[in-house]
Amino acid sequence: MLWGAIVGSLFASLFLFGSAYLIWYKKDLTFIAGYDEKKFKGDKDRLPRAYGIFCLASGILTVILPFALEFIGSYAGAIFGIWITVGVVVLAFYSQSLNKGS
Template identity: 45%
Template structure:
């Protein structure tokens, strides 16, 4: 139940950032100091949020079928994808 609610929030924020261009939802975003392409930032951040929502929704099913190893895999996926996301965002600026 908790993972479903959290994943719905990630879907919602991903949609609002990507499609509705509500960039103020991005932590640390300052419109006055940002010099990159806002469209690309919105798209990348929105897709990343939706991706996190999908794997958060799938997590309880993995825990039920595979066991606690799926929690470790979930953590590794989150860490690696976040590192890659931050590197890509910084390279775009």
């Protein structure tokens, strides 16, 4: 059972690592959901960095998740879900503050 979870989490984390690369390093902001070039007036250097760091951190957590579930138990899944939810909310408020900053 652990092998299926490992393979699934590796595919998901590879997707997140690829998204982090495209958003953060290549500055391809079209991968950000809801981003509109005409409406965003904020700092276009800090926005991809924030989203890239979030995708990178989510990818790392996704790789660790099946091992944590095996050794710690279902509490690891709850912590993972809470961590991702809080991260999304913080990222949404941070991106709004970047847009209002200019």
